[in-house]
Amino acid sequence: GEDNLIADYLIECGDLEAGFASAERIVEGVYRTGYQEHIYLETQGVIATPRADGGVEILGSMQCPFYVHNALARGLGVDRDRVVVRQSPTGGAFGGKEDYPSVMALQTAVLALRCGHPVAMIYDRHEDIAVTTKRHPSVVRHRTGLLRDGTLVAADIDVIIDAGAFATMSPVVLSRAILHAAGAYRLPHARIRGRAVATNTPPNGAFRGFGVPQSIFAAERHLDRAARELGLSPVEIRRRNLLRPGDRFPFGQRLDEGDAAAELVYERALVSSRFEARRAAARAANDAAAASGGSLRRGVGSALVFHGGGFTGDGEERISAAVKVRRETDGTVTLLVGSVEMGQGAETVLPMIAAEALDLPLERINYHQPDTSVVADSGPTVASRTTMVVGRILVQACRSLVASEAGGASALCEASARYEPDPGMVWDQTRHHGDAYQGYAWGAAVIEVEVDVDTMEIHPLHCTAVVEIGRAINPVLCVGQVEGGVLQGIAWGSLEEVKTDGGRYLNDRMSTYIIPTCLDAPDFKVELAEQPCGRGAYGAKGLGELPMNVGAPALLSAVDDALGFSGDEIPLTPERLLRNRPEASS
Incomplete structure (x- = not known):
């Protein structure tokens, strides 16, 4: 192109000019977020083995076997049935193994076919950090009109993400980012523009949250700024503006009674944490520390977030995910599903769903390791869609199996199901308007x-x-996801900083890229509020990405309370926090 714009999207609602004209106060702010390295437990790795028919078999650590399968067939110019991709149980991914394994698979496949022998490519940690994608850095500008009581009346939001040198997944990351950019709050008049820009830096890609942590961090920090400028508490301004049943997002989707839980989770978090008592105790401790010359200050902050489950708009319809189930001769049932296990619990939750649908003990359910020559293409294991979307298709397949057997089918019976779009959901991709997600x-x-x-x-x-x-299908796994995701967000907000120079990463080793240990983790108290979703398997919604959104803004809100200032750029390292002191800028 003629410029460095990779994608440029716009969402509009209401009358922005009239909204700002009705405002009694205008608040503006600029918010910046940095890179983040995935640091999955297992580094990237694939093994390619040539086949006698001129094709290739791939075994690798990956999130999306059929993405790799499609890339190989297209890249090598061979028939799809001559390419087999098998997923090895994967030691973490967080989005980092969504697209990159296709690159490694093609490299190893070409070498294996050329030399006629298996070829393995397994990165060490330095190589992995040096060449793989990271979370997109962002700059988000907010200009907001409010009434004196804190009611939001208008917002002009500009979201820019740094794609790096190549497009990778930046357009879809940007799309999700702007759809969440207003936060969990009512906005009658809004304009939200999003741009993904190319820069002379390494490319960025998918990472847990997929653009939402960046845009929702800015929304939460801006609401804290507005509260401060209006003389309100951060809690008060959130209560006044949070989305409720019947409200609409800026992109037009209406929140139904069963899918609007902002007030539920926020109020429950305040009560369960003993927010006011905890804050009063922190202030008393600070007064005592100041009087004695101590250096420690305590603070308590809060944040409210949301996350759309599944692919945006008509994405699920275009993918048309499928599931197969098979009754074996011993009476067990095997799930032939393309969703992968990478530590999040797919091999536990999907069999639990199938056992319920088939009225079988859990131990009678088998989970076939994803293999593109055997299992159905259930779509990628991304976007908080496995339990909600694939789980629902699995229920349909199981019910079809039961119906077939009731009709006299043979002992070795197989049934399948495919994603069926909801006719009540309408989406306009060109305007980013309509029903963006099946559940929140x-x-x-x-x-x-x-x-x-x-x-x-x-x-x-x-x-x-x-x-x-x-509905929490497996509460233990859910709690683990929440604790891990919130800590990952806290680390992104305060510890993890990727530095670049001349297009290269400077701290490309774990000795220089700092991640939290157990000693850096807070004491956690996690509560699961259940409000079944009609579009999910047995009422389940997606969970994997949601906790990532809340850690950073809640942390900075707490630092605000402790010191009277924090910052609008993360990670909020000690050096950056020191520079942000009011006396440092005077």
Whole structure:
């Protein structure tokens, strides 16, 4: 192209000019977020083995076997039935193994076919950090009109994400980012523009949250700024504006009674955390520390977030995911599903759903390791869609199996089902308008921190997190997802900083890229609020990405409370926090 724009999207609602004309106060702010490295437990790795028919077999650590399968067939110019991709049980991914395994698979496949022998390519940690994609850095500008009581009346939001040198998945990351950019709040008049720009830096790609952590961080920080400028508490301004049943997002989708839980999770988080008592205790501790010359200050902050489950708009319809189930001769049932296990619990939750649908003990359900020559293409294991979307298709397939057997089918019986679009959902991709997601998960967190005013180090002490995820199929796994996701967000907001120079990463080793240990984690209290979703398997919604959205904004809100200032750029390292001191800018 003639410029460095990879994607440029716009969402509009209401009358922006009239909205700002009715405002009694205008608040403006600019918010910046940095890169984040995935640091999955297992590094990227694939093994390619040539086949006698001129094709190739791939075994690898990946999220999306059929993405790799399609890339190989197209890249090698061979028939699809001559390419087989098998997923090895994957040690974490967080989005980092969505598209990159296709690159490695093509490289190893070409070498294997050329030399006639298996070829393995397994990165060490330095190689993995140096060449793989990261979370998109962002700059988000908010200009908001409010009434004196804190009611939001208009917003002009500009979201820019840094794609790096290549497009990769930036257009779809940007799309989801702007759809969440207004936060969990009512906005009658809004304009939200999003741009993904190419820069002379390494490319960025998918990462847990997929653009939402960046845009919702800005929305939450801006609401805190508005509260401060209006003389309101952050809690008060959120209560006044949060989305309720019957409200519409700026992109036009109406929230039904069963899918609006902002008030539920926020109020429950405040009560469960003993927010007011905890904040009063922190202030008393700060007064005592100041009187004695101590350096530690405590603060308590909150944040409210949401996340759309599944692919945006008509994405699920275009993918048309499928599931197969097979009754074996011993009476067990095998799930032939393309969804992968990477530590999140797919091999546990999907069999639980099938066992319920088939009225079988869980131990009678088998989960076939994803193999493109055997299992159905259930779509990629991304976008918080496995339990909600694939799980629902699985229920349909199981019911078809039962019906076939009731009709006299043979002992070795197989049934399948495919995604069926909801005729009531309408989406206009060109305007980014309509029913963007099949369901929304909601989350709120209250975080207490301790800050050393001498070193400006931030230590999170406690986190109460409440999430509404429809029906929790496996509560233990859900709690684990919440704790891990919130901590990942806290680390992104305070510790994890990728530095670049001349298009290269400077800190491309774990000795220089700092991640949290168990000693950096707060004491967690997690509560699951269940409000079944009609479009999910047994009422379940997606959960995997939601917790990532809440950690950073809640952390900075707590630092605000502890010190009277924090910042609008993350990671909020001690150096950055020191520069943000009011006396440093005077």
